[in-house]
Amino acid sequence: MTQVVEKGRERSVVVGKVGLTTNYAVAHAVKDVDVDVVAAYPITPQTTIIERLAEYVANGELDAEFIPVESEHSALSAAVGASAAGARVFTATSAQGLELMHEILHIASGLRLPIVMAVPGRALSAPISIHGDYQDLMNVRDTGWIIYIASTAQEAYDTVIEAFRVAEDPRVLLPVIVSYDGFLMSHTTEPVEVYDVKAVREFTPRRHGARPLLNPERPVTMGALATPDWYYEIKYQAINALKASRSVIDEVDSEFNRRFGRSYGAVEGFMLDDADYILVTYGGAATWNALEAAKEARGRGLRAGVLRIRLFRPFPTNDLVKKLADAKAVAVVDRAIAPGSPVEGPVFKDVYIALREYGVDKPVISVIHGISQRTMYVRDFYELYYKLKDIASTGNVPRESLYMGLR
Amino acid sequence: MGMASGQIKVGIRTIWDVPKEEYFGPGQLTCAGCGPSLAVRHILKAAGPDVIVVNATGCIEVTSTQYPYTAWGVPYIHVAFENAAAVASGIEAAIKALNRKGIANVKAKVIALAGDGGTYDIGMQALSGMLERGHGVLYVLYDNEAYMNTGIQRSGGTPRFAWTTTSPVGSRVRGKVQSKKDIMSIVIAHHIPYAATASIAYPIDLMNKVRRALEVLDEGPAFLHVFAPCPPGWRIDDSKTVEIARLAVETGVFPLFEWDHGRFRLNPPSNMHVDKSKRKPLINYLKPQGRFAHLKEEEIKAMETEVDSYWDYLTRLLKAFG
Numbered sequence: 001m002t003q004v005v006e007k008g009r010e011r012s013v014v015v016g017k018v019g020l021t022t023n024y025a026v027a028h029a030v031k032d033v034d035v036d037v038v039a040a041y042p043i044t045p046q047t048t049i050i051e052r053l054a055e056y057v058a059n060g061e062l063d064a065e066f067i068p069v070e071s072e073h074s075a076l077s078a079a080v081g082a083s084a085a086g087a088r089v090f091t092a093t094s095a096q097g098l099e100l101m102h103e104i105l106h107i108a109s110g111l112r113l114p115i116v117m118a119v120p121g122r123a124l125s126a127p128i129s130i131h132g133d134y135q136d137l138m139n140v141r142d143t144g145w146i147i148y149i150a151s152t153a154q155e156a157y158d159t160v161i162e163a164f165r166v167a168e169d170p171r172v173l174l175p176v177i178v179s180y181d182g183f184l185m186s187h188t189t190e191p192v193e194v195y196d197v198k199a200v201r202e203f204t205p206r207r208h209g210a211r212p213l214l215n216p217e218r219p220v221t222m223g224a225l226a227t228p229d230w231y232y233e234i235k236y237q238a239i240n241a242l243k244a245s246r247s248v249i250d251e252v253d254s255e256f257n258r259r260f261g262r263s264y265g266a267v268e269g270f271m272l273d274d275a276d277y278i279l280v281t282y283g284g285a286a287t288w289n290a291l292e293a294a295k296e297a298r299g300r301g302l303r304a305g306v307l308r309i310r311l312f313r314p315f316p317t318n319d320l321v322k323k324l325a326d327a328k329a330v331a332v333v334d335r336a337i338a339p340g341s342p343v344e345g346p347v348f349k350d351v352y353i354a355l356r357e358y359g360v361d362k363p364v365i366s367v368i369h370g371i372s373q374r375t376m377y378v379r380d381f382y383e384l385y386y387k388l389k390d391i392a393s394t395g396n397v398p399r400e401s402l403y404m405g406l407r
Numbered sequence: 408m409g410m411a412s413g414q415i416k417v418g419i420r421t422i423w424d425v426p427k428e429e430y431f432g433p434g435q436l437t438c439a440g441c442g443p444s445l446a447v448r449h450i451l452k453a454a455g456p457d458v459i460v461v462n463a464t465g466c467i468e469v470t471s472t473q474y475p476y477t478a479w480g481v482p483y484i485h486v487a488f489e490n491a492a493a494v495a496s497g498i499e500a501a502i503k504a505l506n507r508k509g510i511a512n513v514k515a516k517v518i519a520l521a522g523d524g525g526t527y528d529i530g531m532q533a534l535s536g537m538l539e540r541g542h543g544v545l546y547v548l549y550d551n552e553a554y555m556n557t558g559i560q561r562s563g564g565t566p567r568f569a570w571t572t573t574s575p576v577g578s579r580v581r582g583k584v585q586s587k588k589d590i591m592s593i594v595i596a597h598h599i600p601y602a603a604t605a606s607i608a609y610p611i612d613l614m615n616k617v618r619r620a621l622e623v624l625d626e627g628p629a630f631l632h633v634f635a636p637c638p639p640g641w642r643i644d645d646s647k648t649v650e651i652a653r654l655a656v657e658t659g660v661f662p663l664f665e666w667d668h669g670r671f672r673l674n675p676p677s678n679m680h681v682d683k684s685k686r687k688p689l690i691n692y693l694k695p696q697g698r699f700a701h702l703k704e705e706e707i708k709a710m711e712t713e714v715d716s717y718w719d720y721l722t723r724l725l726k727a728f729g
Contacts (some may be wrong), residue, residue: 036504039497063508065500070536074493077486077533081461081497084484086511087504089497107486208510214459214482214498216515221477223485230474 013199013260020192022185025153026092026118026178027052028192029160031062032200036087039067039078043097044130045120045182050092072097076104076115083113084222086213088164088206091115094182095122098136102143108175109144109238111222112211114167115175116160117145120186121283121335123372131373132182134283137312138336138346140177144238146245147313150180151268151284153190155310158262161195164204165252172245173211174238179312183373184285195260203259246314266316268308269323270294275305276328277388280320280351282309285376286333286369293381304385309347317354324355329363329388333381334401335370344368344401363391366401374405419453419614426452430480436470440645442635442652443467443549445607447520450547450633453614454621456481457514459498463491463521463530466556466637467549482515489529492537495519495544516621519546523564524554527588531563538597543624545617548590551637559640563588566660567713568706570698571640581701586713594630595666602630603665603674608653612663612674619667634661642697651695659686659714662721671728673721681722689714 020028027049030038038057040050056062065082069075075091083089093101098119108115121137123129134149141147146166150156156178163176180186212220226234249266257263270291272278279294281287287308297304307323309316324330332352334345341349345366352364367384370376384404391397419425430451437444443466451458459482462468468485471478486494495517505511519537521530526548537544553571554560561574567586570576574583594602600623605613613633620629636651638644643651655661662677672678679685689711693699702710 036508036510037497037500039500063504065504067496067500067540069493069496070532070539074490074496074533074536077490077493078497078500080486081484081494082501082504083497084494085459085498085501085505085513087497087501089501103487104490111486206510208505214484214515215511215513216457216459216482219456219480219482221472221479221483224472224474224477225469225485226474234474 013195014193015196017191017193019189020153020157021048021187021189022150022153022156022180023048023120023187024052025157025192026160027056028194029157030090031056032195032197033088033161033164033204034201035062035064035090037065037067037079037082037089039069039075039082039089039091041069041072041075041093041097043072043094045122045132045186046092046094046097046118048187049118072100073104076101076108079115080104080108080111080113083115084111084214086208086215089115090117092118094120095124095136098140099124102140105140105143105145107223110235112173112238112241113175114164114173116163116167117175117177118160119177119179120182121179122182129372132184133371133373134179134336137177137179138338141313141346144174144242145313146174146176146242146249148176148178148310149282149312150178151287151308151310153185153192154262155264156180156185157192157194158256158260158264161200161204162252162256166245166249168207169248170207170210172241172248174241174245181283181285185283199259203256242314249311264310265319266311267319267323268310270306270308271298272305272307272323274303276303276392277385278305278307278324278327278330279381279384280307280309280330280332280347282312282347283335286335289376289378290333290381292378293385296378296382297385302385302389315350315354317357320351320354321358321360325360327362328392331365331367331384331388333367333369337368337371343399348401363397365391365398367404368401369404376405380404418618419611422611425610425614426455428452430456431471432478432480434476435478436473437466438639438645440638440648441466442607442637442648443522443551444470445648446549446613446633446635449607449610449613450518450617451481453617454516454518457516459484459515459517461486461491461495461498461517461519463525464488465522465525466551467520467522469556488525490533491519491521491525491530492533492544492546495546496537496540496542499542499544516624517544519544521548523548523550523552524562527563527590535597538594538599538628538630541627543627545620545624545629545631547631547633549633549635551635551640553637553640555637555640564590568699568702568710570701576701581706591632591666599628599630600626601665601667604632604634604661604663606634606652606656606661606663608649608656609663616665640698642700643695647695651692654687654692657687658689658692659683659718660689660692662718664721669728671724673725681718681725683715683718
């Protein structure tokens with residue numbers, strides 16, 4: 001990883017290196033930022049987050065109200081209520097649960113509530129599958145939330161801390177999703193450096209009262225009815241806030257680096273300086289397998305690179321275009337499908353549009369892989385690099401998504 | 408039996424004891440003669456300023472919060488249709504946590520307010536969850552017996568035979584086929600500290616029940632089922648809202664009662680109505696209402712049998728828990 005460790009970091013902020021699954025790393029971060037309310041409902045592969053949080057509350061390690069709601073719809077609804085009353089709130093879900101929340105996702109961003117939610121990505125029914133991909137996340141990309149996709153347990157831990165700071169910033173006031181690979185990350189143990197609680201809390205200061213809250217001392221009406229006379233303007237404020245959040249996201253990431261010695265950026269590039277062929281990925285498994293393949297390809301003289309999208313919404317158009325501008329051919333690896341679209345990779349569409357918007361015209365292909373955790377082999381990515389080379393030299397760019405790993 | 412006459416804790420004895428303060432402002436967009444808006448006005452008067460109201464989508468929500476205006480003098484939030492109880496759970500939990508951790512000092516009781524569609528039907532799951540978890544929230548169901556906001560469609564709270572736009576009167580089906588859901592029994596089955604029925608025709612009874620309900624919230628949830636006629640939906644004259652609501656009680660269609668810590672009480676005037684001869688004839692209630700205009704003799708008879716059978720059930724409750 002290309003993490004920047006600034007010289008000034010005080011090593012004392014790291015209190016230990018522990019083995020944590022990404023789910024447990026997320027729960028640890030939620031405890032470290034001292035949330036007030038957790039509302040959650042079990043669903044695989046998210047469940048171990050809320051199990052761990054329930055334990056923290058039961059042991060007195062986290063002073064929070066744990067609301068064991070009767071559905072994900074109520075989980076997010078309770079989170080909305082708690083956030084509107086001024087609490088620091090966390091919830092988590094996956095797949096069908098995220099779909100059940102869908103209505104309230106739009107409301108949480110429309111009401112400008114700084115809720116943080118973890119989403120280990122999972123395939124959607126039918127047929128029912130508990131295994132990982134990002135179909136659930138792709139279905140909620142237009143709900144107005146800030147969305148990060150982490151690639152390691154450490155990054156998930158760090159990103160949850162950053163997420164609270166970003167969400168609650170008075171210049172932002174938007175909910176944040178921190179997503180990552182279901183199972184391949186959520187249930188895989190990795191070494192994670194955890195920080196001194198005091199340092200984490202200093203980094204995520206309480207801003208109680210910095211936004212309107214439900215309190216009889218100063219009555220406000222939230223969730224009012226807007227006629228066509230007003231709806232557009234009010235909605236546009238939230239849309240604009242999402243766009244404008246980017247500068248705060250960057251600022252928080254830099255300050256995180258100063259304090260904790262880690263920074264991730266909106267996109268993360270690997271061996272991109274001279275890369276001719278680039279795989280665009282998101283999440284852990286796709287990225288790290290692509291990186292292995294890139295190293296192998298480089299061993300054989302092919303200038304291969306990987307660009308990982310970490311900040312998915314607001315989409316880091318500029319950063320992405322800059323990193324891809326000099327490539328000869330690009331493949332976007334999606335672990336989700338947009339059925340019936342001209343090309344069926346959902347993130348492919350974002351990348352393609354971003355490049356065209358900036359007048360960058362080069363071969364870009366859409367690759368679908370890892371659906372319901374179909375194994376993504378390093379050799380698959382390796383082959384992709386050679387496919388890109390072929391495409392660049394022949395100019396024969398496939399017009400349809402390439403379904404890898406499909407029997 | 409009979410002995411369980413209305414022994415509710417009396418704070419407001421006459422109309423002169425009713426607080427003069429208004430927390431539900433004038434100028435909302437409800438129809439003339441709106442029953443639910445009367446209910447809200449009385450409930451807020453009884454509750455006073457230290458409350459936070461969570462309102463489900465519905466008539467009261469759309470008519471009271473049209474941006475940039477609001478009728479609410481107390482903190483108010485509307486989120487969606489089916490989740491008032493869940494949102495209220497979150498607010499109650501937030502107040503507990505913030506106060507305990509010394510982050511804030513919020514002195515407010517939480518009131519969830521939803522119509523019959525938002526309670527009997529789409530909000531039932533969230534309500535049951537809130538009651539089961541024991542949140543200290545007063546949940547108020549204002550019952551106008553159909554989805555009035557979308558234009559008079561039947562709900563689980565619509566009475567049998569009533570005309571609505573989705574239970575029309577045709578040659579083969581004549582109004583709603585099914586009976587009204589017994590919401591109070593469902594709520595009481597959660598064994599919460601306090602649940603009561605009330606009516607806009609008996610505002611003093613209503614306000615005292617609001618006060619009693621707010622008193623018990625430290626122990627757990629409270630529930631109020633408030634009967635509130637809708638003139639356009641029931642096809643009654645705008646001036647008849649209160650009269651019809653009173654007739655619902657006097658004919659025994661909507662009995663006033665309380666479930667207080669496992670004890671069942673009938674309240675005046677319903678405490679006299681175990682004796683059927685003390686109830687006014689059902690026809691007095693049905694006749695002025697256009698939604699029942701199609702009823703034939705045998706259908707009225709069938710309704711009367713339903714009312715009698717509900718009273719039989721209440722009488723047995725009174726024997727067991729009075």
